[in-house]
Amino acid sequence: MDSRTNNGLNVGFAATRGYRVSIVIPTYNRAAMVREALKSLQMQTIQDFEIIVVDDCSEDDTKSVIEEIADSRLLYIRHDKNSGGASARNTGICAATGEFIAFLDSDDQWCPEKLEKQLQVFSRDSGIGAVYAGFNAMNGDLLLWKSIPVHRGQLIDRLMAYNCIDTTSSIIVKKELLCEIEGFDESLPSCQDWDLYIRLAGRTRIDFVKEPLVLFQQHPGERITTNNSAVIRGHLLMYDKHKQLARERGKYVFGKFNLTVGKILLKNGMISRDKKTVKLSREVLKEALVTGGYSPKHLLLYGSTFVHLALLNMLYVFSKKRAKGMLQFFGSAS
Numbered sequence: 001m002d003s004r005t006n007n008g009l010n011v012g013f014a015a016t017r018g019y020r021v022s023i024v025i026p027t028y029n030r031a032a033m034v035r036e037a038l039k040s041l042q043m044q045t046i047q048d049f050e051i052i053v054v055d056d057c058s059e060d061d062t063k064s065v066i067e068e069i070a071d072s073r074l075l076y077i078r079h080d081k082n083s084g085g086a087s088a089r090n091t092g093i094c095a096a097t098g099e100f101i102a103f104l105d106s107d108d109q110w111c112p113e114k115l116e117k118q119l120q121v122f123s124r125d126s127g128i129g130a131v132y133a134g135f136n137a138m139n140g141d142l143l144l145w146k147s148i149p150v151h152r153g154q155l156i157d158r159l160m161a162y163n164c165i166d167t168t169s170s171i172i173v174k175k176e177l178l179c180e181i182e183g184f185d186e187s188l189p190s191c192q193d194w195d196l197y198i199r200l201a202g203r204t205r206i207d208f209v210k211e212p213l214v215l216f217q218q219h220p221g222e223r224i225t226t227n228n229s230a231v232i233r234g235h236l237l238m239y240d241k242h243k244q245l246a247r248e249r250g251k252y253v254f255g256k257f258n259l260t261v262g263k264i265l266l267k268n269g270m271i272s273r274d275k276k277t278v279k280l281s282r283e284v285l286k287e288a289l290v291t292g293g294y295s296p297k298h299l300l301l302y303g304s305t306f307v308h309l310a311l312l313n314m315l316y317v318f319s320k321k322r323a324k325g326m327l328q329f330f331g332s333a334s
Contacts (some may be wrong), residue, residue, distance in 0.1 A: 002075045019073070020099055020116060021049040021172070024092030026085050027106035028056040031065045033217075038069060040109035040215075046116045049102075050075065052095050055090040084185035086192040089168070093175070093183050102172040107217045110169070114213040118172045121207050129204025132171040135214035145217055149208035156201040160246050161256035163194040165206070169214045171197075177204055185241075190227070190234025198242060226269050229249050232277055235261050239284060247291070255293030258284060259301070266301055270316045273309050281305055 012159065023041060027034045034053065041051060051071070054076040055057070055062050066076045077091055093101060104110060118131040134148040151164045158164050165171060181199045184192045239261045246257040262285040269277030282305035288294040289302060304312060 003216045017046055018097045018099075019050040020119070021046075022092070022096030022098030022101050022175070023049050023104055024089055024096065024101060025049050025051065025053045025104050025106050026056060026088030026092065027053060027058065027062060028082065028085075028088075029058045029060045029062070030106045031058070031060045031062045034062060034106040035065050037104055037106050037109055038148055040111075041104070042110045044110065044115050045113050046119065049073065049115065050097060053106075053160045054090045054091040055079065056083060056094045057172065084186065084189075086186045086188065089192075090183040090186065093178050096159040096175060099175060100172050101175050101178055105166040105167065108167070108169040109215040109217075112213070114209075115172070116209070116214065117209045120200045122174075125205075125207065127205055129177045130200055130206045130256070131208060132165045133205065133209040134212035135167060135216040136212045137169055137216050137218055139218050146212050147211055147216075148212065152207045153199070153205050155206045156198065157249055157253050159194070159198045159201050160242070160249060160253050162260050163191075163197065165193070165197050167214065168193045168196075169216060169217050173200065174204075188234050188237055189230040191238040192234075195238060195241065197244075228272050229275060232265060232268050232280070234278065235264050243287075251291075251293030253293075254291070255288050255295060255298070258288040258293070259295065259297055262288075262298070262301055267316070270309070270312050273313055277310060278301060278305050278309065280314070295298060 006086050017150050025034065025037060033278070038051070038053075041049075050073045052075045053066055055066075057075065057079045062075070063078065066074070075095060077095060079088065079091070083240065089103060092103075100119070102115065102118075118133060121131045122128055132149060136146055137144040147166060148162075155164070155177060179247060180203065183196075185195050186192075188195055195312065197206075239257075244252070246254040262281050265277055265281035265284060269275070269279075269281055282302060285294075285298055285302040285305070304315075307315075
């Protein structure tokens with residue numbers, strides 16, 4: 001194992017060996033989980049890869065866990081300050097020697113044939129720049145739901161509507177493309193994956209393996225998606241960054257992009273009972289109402305922003321319980 005310390009984009013490591021795939025694992029205070037993630041790599045049916053673990057200044061025993069692993073393909077890089085997942089992934093991209101780069105979050109695992117099946121897609125079509133796979137959302141050993149890919153090709157309009165690729169643990173990308181778009185946007189406190197996919201889709205076609213090949217863990221630990229402040233700020237920045245592109249793609253695409261951001265802001269405002277966030281949602285949705293491309297859902301959500309917060313929260317909780325009940329009913333009937 002090679003161990004180095006660095007913080008920032010310009011790692012500048014000299015490549016001593018080349019691998020077909022570089023697997024980048026960003027981690028922070030997940031010593032036990034990163035061990036399981038690494039075990040899943042040992043089971044891959046293709047082993048022509050290097051592993052780059054980027055420790056974002058963990059305070060637990062992550063380093064000692066990595067040091068226990070005797071694998072010449074493993075490079076351990078430790079940031080000297082905590083800079084976030086986007087920065088950690090960019091450090092890994094800069095250190096990578098592979099033709100392809102795959103990302104594995106330290107709390108997730110891969111199924112054994114993930115790399116092999118994704119590389120087969122690349123071999124069939126040289127014009128493909130990225131391949132993603134489905135995933136099983138897990139709580140420990142309990143399967144919560146499955147996500148199976150359905151969208152391929154020129155995905156920019158689809159991705160403007162919503163993040164149809166989802167977790168970075170599912171995707172493998174040609175390194176040259178990641179370098180062309182300069183990796184992840186470290187200024188975004190959330191939505192870094194969604195932003196990256198949109199920029200990739202502007203340069204290449206994207207394909208998939210129609211199988212769940214990732215175990216995507218849903219656990220009570222810290223995640224960006226559970227940090228309301230990061231979610232709100234990230235979506236606002238994402239909206240400002242890409243709304244002009246969405247408008248250029250047409251009123252329908254802009255309407256979808258606007259609705260996704262407005263809905264997420266409203267949801268987080270309801271959950272946190274934050275009037276300011278609800279008002280932000282109203283201002284975002286209003287842009288679609290004024291410029292066109294709006295739908296009945298826009299009108300419904302826009303009207304909801306004027307409802308008293310306590311009542312709005314009650315309606316949200318009721319809708320969630322109703323949806324859960326319907327899922328349970330249909331699950332038991334199948």
